[in-house]
Amino acid sequence: MENQLQRSMLKAAVNGFYSIQKTRIRVGNNIVSNFKVKIGQEPSQPEDALDADSKRLLKSLRESYKKITDGVATMTPRRFKEDGLISDFSEFALVQQYDRLVTNEDEALKQLKYAVRDFDIYRNFLEDVKGVGPTMAAVIISGFDIHKAEYPSSLWAYAGLDVVKGAGRSRKKEHLVEQTYTDAEGKEQKKMGISFNPFLKTKLIGVLGSSFVKTNGKYREIYDNYKHRISNMPAHAEKSKGHINNMAIRYTVKLFLVDLYYNWRKLEGLPVAAEYSKAKLKMIHGKAA
Known part of the structure; x- marks a missing residue:
């Protein structure tokens, strides 16, 4: 632990x-x-x-x-x-x-x-995931606080992979949230800012997602299946190949985070939310963006 x-x-x-x-x-x-x-x-x-x-x-x-x-x-x-x-x-x-x-x-x-070898989640899960090397494992372990992640969606939100007003979270004005900070004079002020960890999001989508695509493991299979499914859906007919690829990578990373949530919380002796199975089911059937 x-x-x-x-x-x-x-x-x-x-x-x-x-x-x-x-x-x-x-x-x-x-x-x-x-x-x-x-x-x-x-x-x-x-x-x-x-x-x-x-x-x-x-x-x-x-x-x-x-x-x-x-x-x-x-x-x-x-x-x-x-x-x-x-x-x-x-x-x-x-x-x-x-x-x-x-x-x-x-x-x-x-x-x-x-x-990273000092961490149970690395030895008992991440080390065996094709596409996750020691450096990425270190980013994941140090980036997320599993004790604060009550639900799989908690990991999605912190990594900026949740959905806001029907669209993936970004730096757009409508996705900013009100934040409180203390200014140079010690006074409490409010500002609008991003609610996620941009470094973590970049590594998960830009590095880990691409790594999954280059492997022949479980998450490459998830990527292929989802990409094939949405490529044949009328709702996505006008999207470019690049857009479809990005959607499939994002979906794959989110499903990986669901698995991470379950394994990590279990190893730490923390309760696993009932929503875990629902989140997994939704992702499998493509109901979560």
């Missing part, structure tokens, strides 16, 4: 990992941008979307960096020697920073993979 301190520590580790990754991507973009300028190109994509030439450029830069630093105990601008690809010390320092970030990111990822 997990405790809140344990979960808080995992959440900090998850935040640390993604913070390093974000910085690594930004530095990588800067490196590629600098060198593309030299050859007359202005890059506009994030690093993960770089073309093959850009990726080869980064690889060459790292190899060049390692060649420069080979056998050098202390590198300073005065002692720096260009090798043709890295032509000045500022470029060398930027690649050096990138290389260290890659190492730190790899280490943080290893720590996450070990950390």
